[in-house]
Amino acid sequence: MPVNQKTINALKILGLTEYEIQAYIATMSLISATATEISLESKVPRSKIYIVLKSLSKKGFVEIINGKPLKFNVIPPNEVFEKSRSYIKEQLDEAENELNFIYQDQIPSVPAPIWLINGSEKNLKKEIEIISRAKESIFILEGLMFKDESRILKDNLEKAIKKGVHIRAIFNESYDEEDIIKEISKLNLEMKITHTPFIKLVIRDKKEMLITFCKIKENKPLPKTAMGIWNQYNEFVEMIYGIYNYIWSTELLKN
Template structure:
């Protein structure tokens, strides 16, 4: 919350007194008397305590819910500002840096990267998913809803459902609740997310007897723009085709 060690000790001391003199604060907090007046003035300036006039001066704690509420709002604002600044630097550097392909292991890390890609979308999202992990649909729909509110044009080709680790996961019915174009097609066990024709993520999993084994999941994060553009164009070509609801084997 931006307090020094002495300020923290003085504030905690006042929390037990509600109102006290500088001498009382010094004796109970361990802050030297030579420093305590300066520390209390700083706490007052930061809005943690109030100075009550009189002889001697008394210092009263501001109700903690007020202090923490303001601090929480300030910290949130500073974090959002820092995130925005760093994201701007990151986005500006991506075109200047050599493209990369990264392998990502583990469902948690894969889902985190998927949501990050969706959150960065400005113009378009192309998604094809033949499977989902448990609890992934809820996270995905939440972030897709935010992207749609920003005006991101979104197209989704999805399997009706899948069986992950022995449990059925409904996919199509949940994604159809989104305000975007959704086509249902029993596609293979693969997932692709393409953002703005600039980056994409391919996710693969092993499966046995039609059951997905989530612990084998591998994500391939690709920033080769030319390749991503070609895959996006291929996606749009497939989109215009009449897709049957089931594969004809």
């Protein structure tokens, strides 16, 4: 039974060899069959079919039924892919955590840890990246928001809260009536709404910050003009952190 190249590529990602792919697809069309029948259907040589089918069994793609002769039942694709998806995600998460640890450990050692970030998409990615690294606190000033940002922000703030991160967030009063701000206000964080400049500020653990500016037209940000300054200079971050706290405590803010 022919399948398209994308499906074959997906099976390769799951760790199957060419012969294993041929045998699995053949078993799929037969549902339950002997090694000889699968060999004929798949064109896998009979001298190799038992090795291939045993490998597929170990990988969870077929089930071996004892008898004379042995029979091989195909495992339904939804079961195979669900297990494989979970395994791949687990491996990726472990790799991400380890590499992030190395990355975070090395950034402060860079002689001049200040970078310019152009464009709204890259700034949003950096904002979410910083939030994901937080261990103790996140302070946010959302004087501007880009398209589709609010829900992404809400989801990632919620993840941080679940890790025990303390969050303070200041939003521009122009967002006061938006549903997403009402949703964010339901999270376990400190939140205030006021008139703010059209800037975005994220401070993580008093160690790292991103401040983003962009041109404004008719009270709306122009995403292509967004320019972010990302840095980890402790003295500078602590100074901005102090300014943030001052803004937070002034009477100009309203709940």
